[in-house]
Amino acid sequence: MSHTFTLRVYYEDTDMGGIVYHANFLRFIERARSEWVRDLGNDQNAMRDAGLVWVVHRIEADFRAPGRFDDVLTVRTEVQAVTPARLTLQQVVYRDEVELFRAQVTVVCMTTEGKPVRLPAEIRALLQ
Amino acid sequence: MSHTFTLRVYYEDTDMGGIVYHANFLRFIERARSEWVRDLGNDQNAMRDAGLVWVVHRIEADFRAPGRFDDVLTVRTEVQAVTPARLTLQQVVYRDEVELFRAQVTVVCMTTEGKPVRLPAEIRALLQ
Amino acid sequence: MSHTFTLRVYYEDTDMGGIVYHANFLRFIERARSEWVRDLGNDQNAMRDAGLVWVVHRIEADFRAPGRFDDVLTVRTEVQAVTPARLTLQQVVYRDEVELFRAQVTVVCMTTEGKPVRLPAEIRALLQ
Amino acid sequence: MSHTFTLRVYYEDTDMGGIVYHANFLRFIERARSEWVRDLGNDQNAMRDAGLVWVVHRIEADFRAPGRFDDVLTVRTEVQAVTPARLTLQQVVYRDEVELFRAQVTVVCMTTEGKPVRLPAEIRALLQ
Numbered sequence: 001m002s003h004t005f006t007l008r009v010y011y012e013d014t015d016m017g018g019i020v021y022h023a024n025f026l027r028f029i030e031r032a033r034s035e036w037v038r039d040l041g042n043d044q045n046a047m048r049d050a051g052l053v054w055v056v057h058r059i060e061a062d063f064r065a066p067g068r069f070d071d072v073l074t075v076r077t078e079v080q081a082v083t084p085a086r087l088t089l090q091q092v093v094y095r096d097e098v099e100l101f102r103a104q105v106t107v108v109c110m111t112t113e114g115k116p117v118r119l120p121a122e123i124r125a126l127l128q
Numbered sequence: 129m130s131h132t133f134t135l136r137v138y139y140e141d142t143d144m145g146g147i148v149y150h151a152n153f154l155r156f157i158e159r160a161r162s163e164w165v166r167d168l169g170n171d172q173n174a175m176r177d178a179g180l181v182w183v184v185h186r187i188e189a190d191f192r193a194p195g196r197f198d199d200v201l202t203v204r205t206e207v208q209a210v211t212p213a214r215l216t217l218q219q220v221v222y223r224d225e226v227e228l229f230r231a232q233v234t235v236v237c238m239t240t241e242g243k244p245v246r247l248p249a250e251i252r253a254l255l256q
Numbered sequence: 257m258s259h260t261f262t263l264r265v266y267y268e269d270t271d272m273g274g275i276v277y278h279a280n281f282l283r284f285i286e287r288a289r290s291e292w293v294r295d296l297g298n299d300q301n302a303m304r305d306a307g308l309v310w311v312v313h314r315i316e317a318d319f320r321a322p323g324r325f326d327d328v329l330t331v332r333t334e335v336q337a338v339t340p341a342r343l344t345l346q347q348v349v350y351r352d353e354v355e356l357f358r359a360q361v362t363v364v365c366m367t368t369e370g371k372p373v374r375l376p377a378e379i380r381a382l383l384q
Numbered sequence: 385m386s387h388t389f390t391l392r393v394y395y396e397d398t399d400m401g402g403i404v405y406h407a408n409f410l411r412f413i414e415r416a417r418s419e420w421v422r423d424l425g426n427d428q429n430a431m432r433d434a435g436l437v438w439v440v441h442r443i444e445a446d447f448r449a450p451g452r453f454d455d456v457l458t459v460r461t462e463v464q465a466v467t468p469a470r471l472t473l474q475q476v477v478y479r480d481e482v483e484l485f486r487a488q489v490t491v492v493c494m495t496t497e498g499k500p501v502r503l504p505a506e507i508r509a510l511l512q
Contacts, residue, residue: 010290012151012283014144016197017496021140022440023414026407027268034266038326045326056406061443066498069144070294070301112401114450138418140411145368150312151282155396158279162394166454173454184278189315194370198422198429240273242322268407270400272453277396325400 001127002078003039005032009071020067025101026059029091032075033107040126048112052120055110057086061103071095080104082127084118129255130206131167133160137199148195153229154187157219160203161235168254176240180248183238185214189231199223208232210255212246257383258334259295261288265327276323281357282315285347288331289363296382304368308376311366313342317359327351336360338383340374385511386462387423389416393455404451409485410443413475416459417491424510432496436504439494441470445487455479464488466511468502 007028015021033054037044047053067073074094081088086108093101109119119127135156143149165172165182175181195201202222209216214236221229237247263284271277289310293300303309323329330350337344342364349357365375375383391412399405421428421438431437451457458478465472470492477485493503 008287008291010283010287011143011145012149012286015139016142016144016146017139017437017439018144019498023140023407023410026410027266030268030407031264031266034326035264043326045324053401055401056447058447059443059445061445063440063442068301070290070299114403136415136419138411138415140414145309145311147370151279151286154279154282155394158396159392159394162454163392171454173452181273183273184319186319187315187317189317191312191314196429198418198427242275267399267401268405271395272398272400272402273395274400279396 002076003032003036005035005075005077007031007073007075009067009069009073011069013067014069017066018068020100022063025061025063025067025093025103028073028093029075029077029101029103029105030056032077032091033089033105036077042123042126051112052109052117053112054107056105057108058106059103061101063101065098065100067093067095067100073100079127082119082124084124085116087119087127130204131160131164133163133203133205135159135201135203137195137197137201139197141195142197145194146196148228150191153189153191153195153221153231156201156221157203157205157229157231157233158184160205160219161217161233164205170251170254179240180237180245181240182235184233185236186234187231189229191229193226193228195221195223195228201228207255210247210252212252213244215247215255258332259288259292261291261331261333263287263329263331265323265325265329267325269323270325273322274324276356278319281317281319281323281349281359284329284349285331285333285357285359285361286312288333288347289345289361292333298379298382307368308365308373309368310363312361313364314362315359317357319357321354321356323349323351323356329356335383338375338380340380341372343375343383386460387416387420389419389459389461391415391457391459393451393453393457395453397451398453401450402452404484406447409445409447409451409477409487412457412477413459413461413485413487413489414440416461416475417473417489420461426507426510435496436493436501437496438491440489441492442490443487445485447485449482449484451477451479451484457484463511466503466508468508469500471503471511
């Protein structure tokens with residue numbers, strides 16, 4: 001299962017190096033995760049009203065090539081593993097065929113008070 | 129009454145123009161407002177627990193000169209007017225004697241549900 | 257002449273108030289300006305290679321209603337005035353019919369060294 | 385060799401979860417790196433004028449506990465390894481004794497055109 005999300009690089013995303021500020025790749029891949037779960041049928045507002053939120057637990061990120069102003073970038077998101085406790089994704093950002101950024105992201109579910117909980121069964125079902 | 133707050137410009141604050149990204153001056157002056165109200169004795173966490181938040185209502189901003197990486201900037205905040213409904217501030221950002229940015233900022237008080245309310249009497253007292 | 261740009265509100269755009277962080281509306285309207293000038297035929301990368309950049313000179317902004325996570329927002333951009341020295345725009349952000357934010361934005365042209373210059377004739381032509 | 389940097393969490397750093405937006409920890413640790421290299425005698429503006437920049441190559445990050453508005457956070461930076469090609473750091477963010485975030489960060493040197501180069505000898509000397 002693979003999900004594709006496209007975005008444009010704006011002025012706000014760049015830094016004085018003339019390229020995308022490194023931490024903004026984490027923003028880009030979170031946008032992709034939000035679009036992906038919505039496409040799957042997971043409404044994060046409803047989930048939140050029910051007292052649960054997604055929380056990033058760990059990220060391993062490789063910065064391979066710079067992104068630039070006006071670039072159209074694609075984020076490809078793939079599920080690597082789903083356990084009762086956590087979801088591991090691979091997310092890669094491309095400009096055309098060039099890989100700019102690659103991350104392995106582990107997310108967990110928590111109550112809005114910050115207590116870790118199992119992934120809800122209906123969400124695990126959506127993911128499979 | 130005038131309050132002074134100092135900050136450093138980091139990579140994250142700049143854009144591909146090699147200068148501070150314009151919208152980040154609004155972040156800088158909000159940091160200054162947060163430090164200012166804390167210095168006055170207004171704890172925004174406690175205020176929020178009591179169901180009230182500060183909300184920016186209007187900003188008139190002039191961008192006069194660029195900020196740059198590694199600059200040490202000073203934000204000077206002055207009260208211009210306090211009414212039962214709103215607080216108007218003048219906030220100016222300097223590098224040494226050079227004025228980079230100047231804004232007139234109007235803030236109001238709202239409930240955490242977004243309903244406008246009068247400024248609490250104890251906060252008005254702090255401001256005078 | 258009116259230009260319309262649509263965006264989604266993501267986690268990164270919100271603050272602890274549960275709404276769009278106020279300064280991020282300035283980012284949203286700059287995205288709209290970038291899309292607008294590209295649509296007009298103004299390539300900001302080429303312009304920059306030619307030694308010129310757009311610089312925000314003044315913003316008057318009214319924050320009228322909160323934006324929220326997952327909202328789809330529309331930015332409507334209209335030219336208010338073009339002079340040899342500057343361009344004044346009105347930019348309004350809506351969620352459906354609700355106006356969230358309204359700004360009058362004055363932008364100027366500068367050399368990449370920060371010297372103010374007249375708007376290039378070909379850009380003025382595009383704007384009329 | 386260990387370096388300590390302190391920062392305050394502001395509104396801009398939080399998200400609708402009421403906590404520090406995860407990607408902002410990467411900003412916090414970059415501020416710490418900038419302060420650290422300046423303290424060591426490495427002027428990034430001068431380095432840049434000489435055609436070289438620091439570039440983040442890889443980050444492994446663990447998000448252990450939430451940061452909150454008004455928190456005073458400490459970033460502790462330690463060198464893990466220096467080779468001719470790269471510098472590996474461990475950076476940990478604390479609130480008092482509580483560890484919120486931990487990252488292993490690999491940075492490299494590049495020309496301003498993006499070509500990887502060896503760490504300059506004078507910088508390697510500063511690091512040892």
